[in-house]
Amino acid sequence: PNSLFTYSNLEVTHTGFSVDVTPVQGEESFWGYYVWTKKSYDETLATESKANIVMRSYFGLNNIGVEQGYDFGTFIQEYLGQTGSSTVVNYLPLQNNTAYVLVLFYMDPEVSDPTTVYDYNYVAVPFKTKEPSTDNVASLEVSEPVIVKNGFKYDIQFLVKTDANAIDMKVGAQLWNNYDFAKYWDPNDWSQIQAFFMFRTSVEPTTLEAAKTAEGATVSFPGVDAEDYVFFFEVINEENTATQFAVRVTPDMFDSAQ
Numbered sequence: 001p002n003s004l005f006t007y008s009n010l011e012v013t014h015t016g017f018s019v020d021v022t023p024v025q026g027e028e029s030f031w032g033y034y035v036w037t038k039k040s041y042d043e044t045l046a047t048e049s050k051a052n053i054v055m056r057s058y059f060g061l062n063n064i065g066v067e068q069g070y071d072f073g074t075f076i077q078e079y080l081g082q083t084g085s086s087t088v089v090n091y092l093p094l095q096n097n098t099a100y101v102l103v104l105f106y107m108d109p110e111v112s113d114p115t116t117v118y119d120y121n122y123v124a125v126p127f128k129t130k131e132p133s134t135d136n137v138a139s140l141e142v143s144e145p146v147i148v149k150n151g152f153k154y155d156i157q158f159l160v161k162t163d164a165n166a167i168d169m170k171v172g173a174q175l176w177n178n179y180d181f182a183k184y185w186d187p188n189d190w191s192q193i194q195a196f197f198m199f200r201t202s203v204e205p206t207t208l209e210a211a212k213t214a215e216g217a218t219v220s221f222p223g224v225d226a227e228d229y230v231f232f233f234e235v236i237n238e239e240n241t242a243t244q245f246a247v248r249v250t251p252d253m254f255d256s257a258q
Contacts, residue, residue: 004024004121005024006022007022014097014130016093017090017100021087023106031081032080032081034060036057036101036103038100038126041103044056051120054103058117061114073112077109093240096132096239097128097131098129100127101126102124103123104125105120132239136239137165138165138236139161139163140160142233143216144158145231147253155220156231158219162211165237166211166237168235169203170203170232171203172232173221176248200233203217226254229248229249231249
C-alpha cells in the first residue's frame, strides 16, 4: 500500500481533519477518499474481504452525492475527486473523541457508476478527533407542547431556549409506532434512542438566535394529525458536542386543543 500514496501533516480538530496527500502514480493521477469510523472499518474487515472497503467507499460517496442532489459521476468529478497532490479534509462534520480511518484509493476520472471500481487497493490513514471540553456544552430547555387545532390538522408548538455556546439547533419528529421506541424510551437517558435523533433538520439562523434570548424561540410543527409522536431537539456546540431532548406527544393530548 505504501506504493500508492504518501501523506503528511495530519491535523485533527474536534470535528474534522486535514492531511497532505501525494499520489505515487503521478500528479496526473485521479483519486478519491472516504472517511470511515474505525468501528465500521474493523467490523467490515472482520467479515468481508479487504477489497470491499473500496467498494463500500464508492457506495458511501454515492449516498452523500444523492443527499446533496448530485449523481455519482458529477459529485466525484466536480467536487470530491482529486488530481495530483492535495490537502484533503472531511466533507461532513465528524463526531468528537471518535476514531476514524481515512481510505485513499485511485479512481477512473470518468467514473459515473458506483459499482465500477477502478482499483481495490487503498491506503488507510487512522486518526482520532479531539476529546471535547466540559465547560462550553450548550444548554437546552424545551417547554411542554402547546397544541392548536388548525382545520382538520393540528399545530404543535414548543418554546425552546439555549445559550451562546450553541452554533446549530436541529429539530424533528417521528411517529411512535414507526420505530421500536417503547423498547428504548427513557426520558432520563437519550443514549438509548440516539440513532433516532438523525431524523431532524437545522432551524433557521433567526430561530437559533431567538432561542439564545431570555424569551426563547417558538418552534412549530404545523399540520400534524392526532397521532402518537416523538419530537426531537438538539443543540450542538463548536466542538460538535450535542445536547439533546425528546418529548412524546400522545393522541389523548390533542383532545384539549383549542
